[in-house]
Amino acid sequence: MLRERVAELVSKASGGDLTVADILAANCSLPALGLTSIAYLRLIDLLETEFDCDVDLDGGHLDTLDGLVEHIAGQRK
Amino acid sequence: MTTSPPAQVTGLTALPPRTVEFRGARGGQAALTWGQQGIWRSTQWLDDGDPYFNLAWTLPVTGAAGLDAVLRAVGRLVERHETLRTAFVRNGEGTGENTVQRVSREGRLTVGVYEAAAKPMSAAKALAAELAATGFDYAAELPIRCAVVCQRGRPRALALALSHLALDGWSLNMVAAEWPRLVAGEDLPGPGWQPLDQAASERSDPPPGGQALRHWRTGLASAPRSMFDFPTREPEEPRFVRHGMDSPAVAVAAEALAARHGVTTSSVLTVASAALLAAVTGHPRAALQLIVSNRHHPGMEAMAGPAAQDGLCVVEMGAGTFADALRHGHRRTMATYRNGHYDPALVLAAWEAEAWDRGADIDLDAFFNDVRQAGRWQGLPPVDPGDAAALAALRERTRTFFVGAYSKVKARIFFATGPAPSTCEFYVLVDTAFLPGDVAGRMLTGLEELLVRAVSEEVPLDQVAKVAGLDPVLRPAGWTAIGPDWVDVPETEALLRRVCGTDLAAVVVEDAGDDAGDAAAARLTGYLVARPGLDTPEAVHAAVMRAAAGRTDVLAPHHYVLCTASPAGPAGWPACPRLIEGGGRAPSSAMTVLGR
Structure with a gap:
């Protein structure tokens, strides 16, 4: 469920340019999928608000959907 | 507030100017927003009346709209966006710290009307440049001057001069999107966020920007006190030299590197600029100020008005390869873009404290600005970056050129993209009191060589100067x-x-x-x-x-x-x-x- 919700937020951050289905199916990084810098920043804000967490940009692996999901899941433990 | 009628422009016949009366939803006064403070300080650094921060711009008028419809649209535009009816007024005694933004609820705007014999858009561009050639009186004048250019009596274009204090690149795009709808008479919903709202938000309790201030403190403590800590030279005349490049090969290479390393093309260009600067100046760590649009924050996305601030980006360039620097540098650039909204007075205090502690002024006059819309290209040539011959052939299309020389610029080096969507338009400005003017041009070709080379092989960071064909500065004994x-x-x-x-x-x-x-x-x-x-x-x-x-x-x-x-x-x-x-x-x- 978390993965789907993060994908929805990625889609929202992209202003709808990326669909949830494409994001879930992608096996590449979010920038490679077409997520721009500004959309990525929007996404970080959305994630922190929704999950009440700190997304550390130096944390690594935050450029993929699964990396973000893992990072958030780790913070919620 | 009124504006003066525009000057005469060759090729245009002046018709009687018209007056547009406007009455917005509200007026008011507030402290400057943090974004306004940034531009305001820059304008104060120049001489009074210097038009450097004026924006010349044209908007087409399509369809069968008559002059009255176009003038109505101009009025609606000024009514919608409070920034277009804002003066910057000194509030009592003192200097810039006491300047306030004052929004007039109503007023008049004089709009020139011209008849063009041919090429109305070209004529409007020349007219816009003419309108923008004179500095704005920020306290007494509306930050917008405009004129309608007609052909055979029908409006074809709107020529505009705008103060950068009123609009930035993002805002211009917003206005461009609204313009045809306003001309068509559409009743657009009012903007939900204006600089007065922004100013109030920035003074809320607790104020935003705490994390950004921490980012600045950390960056200030780790940045070299200057990237230009080497012997000065006799400056050229004029002192600041800017060169440009149009290179589809850079765009194709940057896209390939971005995809390979999971970063953005903006980060590729930022890190490449930082690598070149570090290589030339002999630093294992580069500090650049990035121009941060700040448009990812809620509310600010829909605000017409300046929102950009400078963000500090410190990138390690010591060991490893350019690919390593890309991955690390991408995170640093993202952190910088995320931390670009802050109270300038607090950052200035942190800056001065660091200088006192370090024992030198902290000179961060090295800048990078990515002005591309949405931070990406579209419609690049379909060249396989893995095909070395094809990429080499694409480089045949690269063009470099001299842009201009200036006597006064608040930068020692300034890297910037241009807005072109289907090629990498890139600029480098250098202060010739530190680097020879031709280094600007050589950095452009060096950037291309570095990125193209990095597509096909690993480039060690200690080889960047050699690969880019740049000479590191020499420091004498001592x-x-x-x-x-x-x-x-x-x-x-x-x-x-x-x-x-x-x-x-x-x-x-x-x-x-x-x-x-x-x-x-x-x-x-x-x-x-x-x-x-x-x-x-x-x-x-x-x-x-x-x-x-x-x-x-x-x-x-x-x-x-x-x-x-x-x-x-x-x-x-x-x-x-x-x-x-x-x-x-x-x-x-x-x-x-x-x-x-």
């Missing part, structure tokens, strides 16, 4: 690396002696291990004979900092030793009887008093 800074030690000693008014002073490079037992780091110790007025480390440090202001070659000693008398020879200073010693940075520093 220049020493102290932490992230290069220091001219003999000049520093000469400075201390001037401060003392005598030759009875010396500056020595010493090892200083910290309490944690880490590897010893070099530090400067200044020895001098105490005298009235210069009898504490604090007094000496204050005097040295005053004398060193604006210099990028000297560094105030980290430790001052005030002696009772000078030694017989220069090597005897450390053994001299000591009166008092300490860092001089703060009264609470680890100062020890001896013999008192």
Whole structure:
């Protein structure tokens, strides 16, 4: 469920340019999928608000959907 | 507030100007937003009436709209966006700190009307440039001047001159999107966020920007005090030189690298710029200020008005390959873009505190600005970046050119993209008091070589200058690396002696291990004979900092030793009887008093 919700937020951050289905199916990084810098920043804000967490940009692996999901899941433990 | 009728432009016949009356939903006054403060400070740095920050712009008028419809649309535009009816007024005595934004609820705008014999868009562009050639009176004039260009009586274009205090690139795109709908008479919903709202939000309790301030503090502490800590040269005339490049090959290579390393093309260009700057200036760490649009914040996305601020980006360039620097640098650029919204007064205070502690002005006049819409290209040539021959062939299309030379720019180097969507348009400006003007052009071709090479092979960071065909600056004997800074030690000693008014002073490079037992780091110790007025480390440090202001070659000693008398020879200073010693940075520093 978390993965789907993060994908929805990625889609929202992209202003709808990326669909949830494409994001879930992608096996590449979010920038490679077409997520721009500004959309990525929007996404970080959305994630922190929704999950009440700190997304550390130096944390690594935050450029993929699964990396973000893992990072958030780790913070919620 | 009214505007003056525009000047005459060749090729256009002036018709009687028209007056547009406007009445917005509200007026008001507030402190400047943080974004407004940034542009305001830049305008104050220039001479009064300098048009450098004016934007010349044209909007097409399509369809069968008549002059009255176009004038109505101009009125609606000014009514919608409070920034277009905002004056910047000094509030009482004092300087810029007391300047406020004052939104007029209603007023009049004089709009020129012209008939063009041919090419109305080209004529409108020339007219816009003419309108923008005169500086705005920010306190008394609307920040918008405009004129309608007609052909056979039908409006074809709107020529505009806008103050950068009113709009930035993002806002221009917003206005461009609204314009045809306003001309068509559509009743658009009002903007939900204006600079008055932004100013109130920035003064909420607690104010935003706490995390950004921490980002700045960390960056200031790790950045070199200047990327330009090497000998100056006789500047060229005019002093600042800007070159440009149009290279589809750079765009294709940057896209390939971005995809391969999971970063953005903006990060690729930023890190490449940082790598070139670090290679030329001999630094293992580069500090750039990035122009941050700040449009990812809620509300600010829909606000017409300046929102951009400078963000500090420090990228490690010491070891490894360019690919390593890309992955690390991408995270640094993202963190910078995320932390670009802050109270400039608090960052300035942190900046000054770091300078006091470091012992030198912190010069961060190296900039990068990515102005591409949405930060990406579209419609690039379909070239396989893995096909070396195809990429080489694409490089045949690269064009470099001289843009201009300027006498006054608040930057020592400025990297910037252009807005072109289907090629990499890139610019480099250099301060020729530090680097020869031709380095700007060579950095452009060097950027292309670096990125194209990095597509097909690993480029070690210590080979960047060679790959890019750039010559690292040479520092004569006596220049020493102290932490992230290069220091001219003999000049520093000469400075201390001037401060003392005598030759009875010396500056020595010493090892200083910290309490944690880490590897010893070099530090400067200044020895001098105490005298009235210069009898504490604090007094000496204050005097040295005053004398060193604006210099990028000297560094105030980290430790001052005030002696009772000078030694017989220069090597005897450390053994001299000591009166008092300490860092001089703060009264609470680890100062020890001896013999008192």
